[in-house]
Amino acid sequence: MAKKSAIYQPNEYTIRKGGKAFGIFGVIMLIIWSLINLYPLFWMITFSLKDNQQIQKTHRFLLPKGLPNEWHWENYKALDYSSLLTYFKNSVIVTALAILISMVAAMMASYAIMRIQWKASKAVNRMFLLGITIPVQASLVPVYMICRYFDWLDTRWSLIIPYAAFALAMSILIANSFIVGIPKDLDEAAYIDGCSRYGVFFRIIVPLMLPSVSTIAIYSFLQCWNELMFASVFVSSSEYRTLPVGVQSYTGTFTVKWGPIGAVITIATIPMVITYVLLSRKIQESFIAGAIKG
Amino acid sequence: MRKVGNMKHRSASDTISIIVFLIPAVLLFCVILIAPMVMSAYYSFFDWKGLGEAKFIGLSNYKELFTSELTPFPSALKNVFILAGLSVFLQLPISLGLALILGRGIKGERFFLSVNFIPVLISTVVIAMLWKIMYQPKGLFNNLLRITGILKEGDSNILFLADGPKGHLLGSVIAPMLWQYVGYHMLLMYAGVKNVSPELREAAMIDGATPWQVDRYIVIPSMKPVIKVCVIFSVTGSLKSYDLPALLAGMRSVTAAFPSTMLMNQMFKANRYGMGSAIAVLLILMCFAFALLINYIFREKDE
Numbered sequence: 001m002a003k004k005s006a007i008y009q010p011n012e013y014t015i016r017k018g019g020k021a022f023g024i025f026g027v028i029m030l031i032i033w034s035l036i037n038l039y040p041l042f043w044m045i046t047f048s049l050k051d052n053q054q055i056q057k058t059h060r061f062l063l064p065k066g067l068p069n070e071w072h073w074e075n076y077k078a079l080d081y082s083s084l085l086t087y088f089k090n091s092v093i094v095t096a097l098a099i100l101i102s103m104v105a106a107m108m109a110s111y112a113i114m115r116i117q118w119k120a121s122k123a124v125n126r127m128f129l130l131g132i133t134i135p136v137q138a139s140l141v142p143v144y145m146i147c148r149y150f151d152w153l154d155t156r157w158s159l160i161i162p163y164a165a166f167a168l169a170m171s172i173l174i175a176n177s178f179i180v181g182i183p184k185d186l187d188e189a190a191y192i193d194g195c196s197r198y199g200v201f202f203r204i205i206v207p208l209m210l211p212s213v214s215t216i217a218i219y220s221f222l223q224c225w226n227e228l229m230f231a232s233v234f235v236s237s238s239e240y241r242t243l244p245v246g247v248q249s250y251t252g253t254f255t256v257k258w259g260p261i262g263a264v265i266t267i268a269t270i271p272m273v274i275t276y277v278l279l280s281r282k283i284q285e286s287f288i289a290g291a292i293k294g
Numbered sequence: 295m296r297k298v299g300n301m302k303h304r305s306a307s308d309t310i311s312i313i314v315f316l317i318p319a320v321l322l323f324c325v326i327l328i329a330p331m332v333m334s335a336y337y338s339f340f341d342w343k344g345l346g347e348a349k350f351i352g353l354s355n356y357k358e359l360f361t362s363e364l365t366p367f368p369s370a371l372k373n374v375f376i377l378a379g380l381s382v383f384l385q386l387p388i389s390l391g392l393a394l395i396l397g398r399g400i401k402g403e404r405f406f407l408s409v410n411f412i413p414v415l416i417s418t419v420v421i422a423m424l425w426k427i428m429y430q431p432k433g434l435f436n437n438l439l440r441i442t443g444i445l446k447e448g449d450s451n452i453l454f455l456a457d458g459p460k461g462h463l464l465g466s467v468i469a470p471m472l473w474q475y476v477g478y479h480m481l482l483m484y485a486g487v488k489n490v491s492p493e494l495r496e497a498a499m500i501d502g503a504t505p506w507q508v509d510r511y512i513v514i515p516s517m518k519p520v521i522k523v524c525v526i527f528s529v530t531g532s533l534k535s536y537d538l539p540a541l542l543a544g545m546r547s548v549t550a551a552f553p554s555t556m557l558m559n560q561m562f563k564a565n566r567y568g569m570g571s572a573i574a575v576l577l578i579l580m581c582f583a584f585a586l587l588i589n590y591i592f593r594e595k596d597e
Contacts, residue, residue, distance in 0.1 A: 026398065033388075033392060034406055037412055038409060040428065056432035102322070108316070108317075112316045116312055124316070127295075134331070134440060137534065137557055137574050141334060141557075164326075205573075228541075229554070260428050268419075269416055269420050276412065276415055293522075294521075
């Protein structure tokens with residue numbers, strides 16, 4: 001994995017004379033684009049503390065004028081936190097189990113494909129990788145019918161299993177790229193010591209694959225956490241609703257008041273932003289690993 | 295017992311372990327992805343309400359998709375191609391430009407990289423609500439247009455979310471989708487830029503190449519694999535897009551229809567499972583076709 005972290009090595013290459021004007025221009029472009037990305041967030045947080053009159057007033061954009069002149073904390077106080085907490089909990093359970101299932105399945109499959117020699121292994125691998133291209137919409141109708149037939153609708157499993165399946169292709173891809181880095185001599189040594197295939201998998205491959213766990217988990221996380229289509233169709237009771245659907249239906253109840261909408265979406269965003277601030281390097285590396293190895 | 299160094303030897307126990315290790319993945323894959331694709335293809339030839347008897351109607355669902363006024367599929371196709379086109383020819387060049395600037399090594403590299411990746415992580419529901427409010431007649435965009443003087447005293451506010459031929463709905467749905475993923479592609483391309491060895495750049499600079507020439511003739515050509523991944527992601531991502539169209543335009547809009555919103559509309563509003571399946575089949579075919587096409591285009595240039 002030396003290559004992966006190479007992107008963060010200090011830069012030996014710096015802007016030379018002649019490139020200076022362009023360099024300044026580039027920095028300006030970057031600053032502008034960063035503002036375009038950050039400003040909506042700033043605006044979201046400030047308007048969550050305002051009433052409509054303040055939000056809609058022109059000429060109040062940047063600090064300090066953009067800050068609320070009266071702080072409407074009641075936007076936050078009035079929220080139904082027990083529902084939001086339920087949605088959050090459901091999202092955590094669904095996402096965690098989906099990631100766990102797809103990760104275990106991916107590691108096992110990756111071991112069978114990359115470490116045991118058999119004729120069709122490449123073909124099977126290619127078949128799994130097709131999964132990256134298959135749109136989730138493809139299984140919406142049939143999986144809905146299957147779930148309805150077995151009475152699985154409106155349960156967490158009706159989301160967990162499809163999410164696990166959709167995360168699988170990418171997880172196998174990432175697992176493959178990690179398993180290649182584990183020397184085959186280790187397997188052979190273990191076989192000589194009398195280990196079975198299963199013994200090698202659990203005692204050698206799994207422990208050495210642990211660094212890939214976070215990469216696979218982070219890559220699958222975003223997909224599962226923000227999924228809206230299956231979540232809005234398969235689960236109808238608020239008891240099992242996940243965060244995106246919960247936020248959508250909850251904000252739908254305040255059509256006129258913007259402040260509380262801002263408060264809901266701010267609260268829904270904060271855990272993600274905090275996690276990102278803490279783990280930004282790891283998160284970025286995971287996305288790079290996932291895409292580049294493909 | 296296994297013999298030393300005889301890894302290629304296949305025994306019965308190996309066959310069993312291959313099966314055991316593959317079972318979870320194959321089950322998930324077949325039940326949730328492969329079987330449903332086959333089922334979708336099958337039901338797309340039927341007129342079926344989901345319950346009761348299904349009536350075989352051949353290709354009528356497909357024919358209706360392209361000819362009937364009731365199902366705005368041509369409009370959905372047009373919209374999705376506009377999105378894919380803008381994504382490849384507007385969003386990716388912006389990402390590439392930013393990645394190249396970042397890759398030249400400037401102060402605050404990490405900061406810019408991190409900040410520009412934030413929209414990727416924010417839930418599409420949150421983005422949709424946020425943009426919905428920004429689009430309001432008295433929201434952020436109209437206020438900005440007033441301050442900059444683009445909207446004059448007497449002008450009325452722009453109704454960004456107004457549907458209909460004179461509305462801006464389609465553009466308003468596409469804009470946040472393009473905005474959200476610039477940072478994602480920028481991150482991937484930045485990794486590609488960083489993969490170019492500094493020595494190569496140095497050598498070109500000593501030979502008198504300007505930074506622009508270095509980017510043009512050394513960095514960009516070596517980034518082809520990354521650019522290919524980005525193009526595939528952005529095209530198939532466009533084809534699959536559902537969240538923002540559904541949240542900003544709703545399921546019934548004709549001018550801002552997308553294949554996925556149409557699919558949901560046919561399935562759960564009109565209860566037409568056969569029609570929904572036909573749309574799903576077309577989506578699958580388009581995703582595969584474009585993935586193959588993009589692979590082909592890039593392969594040719596490699597050689």
